[in-house]
Amino acid sequence: ILFLGSGSDMPLRLVQDGYGTKKTGFVTIVDSSVSSAKKIMNSADSDPSLEPFVKSGKLKVVSADFANMPQICKQSHYDAIVDYLGLDSLLSGPSASIPNALKCIDHLQNAVRLGNILVCISKLDPTTFCAPFEQRFGWVQELDGEPGEISAWYRGKSNILATSSRFKQLGLYMYVYTNT
Numbered sequence: 001i002l003f004l005g006s007g008s009d010m011p012l013r014l015v016q017d018g019y020g021t022k023k024t025g026f027v028t029i030v031d032s033s034v035s036s037a038k039k040i041m042n043s044a045d046s047d048p049s050l051e052p053f054v055k056s057g058k059l060k061v062v063s064a065d066f067a068n069m070p071q072i073c074k075q076s077h078y079d080a081i082v083d084y085l086g087l088d089s090l091l092s093g094p095s096a097s098i099p100n101a102l103k104c105i106d107h108l109q110n111a112v113r114l115g116n117i118l119v120c121i122s123k124l125d126p127t128t129f130c131a132p133f134e135q136r137f138g139w140v141q142e143l144d145g146e147p148g149e150i151s152a153w154y155r156g157k158s159n160i161l162a163t164s165s166r167f168k169q170l171g172l173y174m175y176v177y178t179n180t
Contacts, residue, residue: 002078002111004066004086004104006031006040011082015059016049025079026058030072032089037063066090066107067100073111081112083120091124091132101132109138112179117142120175129175143176 001020003011011029014020020027031037041061044050053059064072066086090101108118118139122129133139167174 001025001027002072002081002108003027003029003084004031004081004108005084005089006033006036006061008084009040009043010084012040012044012047012050012059015053016047021053021058026060027053028072028078029059029061030064030066030069030086031061032064032066032086034063037061067097067103069104069107069111073107075110076113078111079113079116081108081118083108083118083122085122087120087129088122088124091128098132102135105132105136105139109136109179114179116179118177118179120177122173122175123171124173126173126175129173133177138180139177140180141175142178143174 001011001014006029011027015027019025029037029040031040044054044059044061050059062072067090087101087104089095090097090104112118120129130141133141
């Protein structure tokens with residue numbers, strides 16, 4: 001699993017629950033901020049339950065420019081990618097750059113195995129967030145960010161009758177893309 005953005009301890013909690021670490025699995029956390037990458041690595045290093053994953057290389061934290069990740073995003077290297085506000089940093093704010101966002105999207109397209117998913121947690125509305133994906137061939141949008149549709153999408157893929165989320169209260173959207 002590749003995590004883009006380390007502003008949350010979510011990747012560490014998923015590793016503790018066994019995601020991405022079974023058999024040949026691994027988790028890579030990438031952040032464009034050196035200090036953010038160091039902060040999450042320090043959290044991993046100070047947690048005894050994560051020590052075996054860090055020592056074995058199944059959990060890595062890397063600082064990199066999101067628009068320039070060819071060494072990280074090798075062809076079909078990941079089964080899934082989770083973007084936690086990483087693309088937001090390229091699509092909004094003082095360092096916003098659509099060309100750099102497109103480069104990042106191209107890296108992610110290369111990195112995720114065919115038919116697998118990119119899950120994006122974002123603070124950006126669908127119009128802003130989804131536009132760059134429409135400029136790229138190969139991504140099929142499965143979920144367009146509206147929290148009310150999460151349960152409908154998920155119910156169609158599982159036996160769960162209903163789910164709820166706090167996305168709206170937190171000012172977040174969820175976008176899901178499949179690599180084709």
